[in-house]
Amino acid sequence: MRREWIAKEGGRCLTLFFNGWGMDERAVQHLAGTGDVLMFYDYRDIAGEEAPRTEGYEEVRVVAWSMGVxxxxxxxxxxxxxxxxxxxINGTERPVDECYGIQPKVYLLTERGMDERGRNKFFARMLAGKEEMVKFEANKPRRELNEQVEELRAIREQSGLIRPEIRWNKAYVFAGDVIFPAENQRNWWNGRCEVVNLEGGHYPFYVLDNWEII
Structure with a gap:
């Protein structure tokens, strides 16, 4: 796993942002807001990852999207x-699951078909309409395809073995999410935390475009 500071200005608030599969800092480079933001991404191996230092911050928040949940x-x-x-946001603690995540058969087909064409198709399906597809050219990750495929496989294998549950305060569910089915998200979050239903696709950061709003 990797980590990178998106913003570090010595603010009183720290946001720990857990990015989605295959992404890098470009996914959220346009988000406004105050405070420091430390991003985690690339979940090929999360064993032994050390905790970040949070001393000196008055408030620590976690924002997690998709596989980052x-x-x-x-x-x-x-x-x-x-x-x-x-x-x-648009994810659960059971990312590969018939009832609570992406159906295992669909996930495996996505993993096996993840070539250049498959990756572009996946990114297009994340987005809600042509306007977002145009915008996403500025947010498309610059990671190597082979490591993204490795990450897909690692998430599938690890999430079947490592299945924790923690307390969440809020879950955003986008109705048009065709990557991580909205119904399965609601199945998981019902009774666990506040659920906010919004219109849009799997990629949420043209609607939730400010850390303070999130």
């Missing part, structure tokens, strides 16, 4: 961190 639950269940608020 599972990754956050794994790491936060291990780390002795005080977190004030946890937000999940």
């Amino acid at each position: 599972w990754a956050a639950s794994v790491l936060l269940s291990r780390w002795a961190l005080h977190v004030d608020y946890r937000v999940a």
Whole structure:
């Protein structure tokens, strides 16, 4: 796993952002807001990942998107961190699951078909309409295809074995999400935390485009 500071200005608030599969910092480079943001991504191996230092911050928040929801639950269940608020977006703690995540058959087909063409098709399906597809050219990750395929496989294998559950404060579910079915998300979050239903696709950051709004 990798980590990278998106913003580090010595603010009073720290946001720990767990990115989605295959992404890098470009996914959220346009988001506005105040405070420091530390991003985690590339979940090929999250064993032994050390907790970030949060001393000096008055508030620590977690924002997790897609596969980052599972990754956050794994790491936060291990780390002795005080977190004030946890937000999940278009994901659950069971990312490969018939009822609560992406159906295993669909996931495996996606993994096996992840070549250049398959990757572009996947990105297109994440988005809600042509306008977002045009915008996403500026947010498309610059990662190597082979490591993205490895990450897909690693998430499938690890999420079947490592299945923690932590407390979340809010979950955003986008009705038009065809990657991570909205119904399965609601199945998981019902009774667990506040659920906010929004219009849009799997990629949420043209609607939720400000850390403070999130």
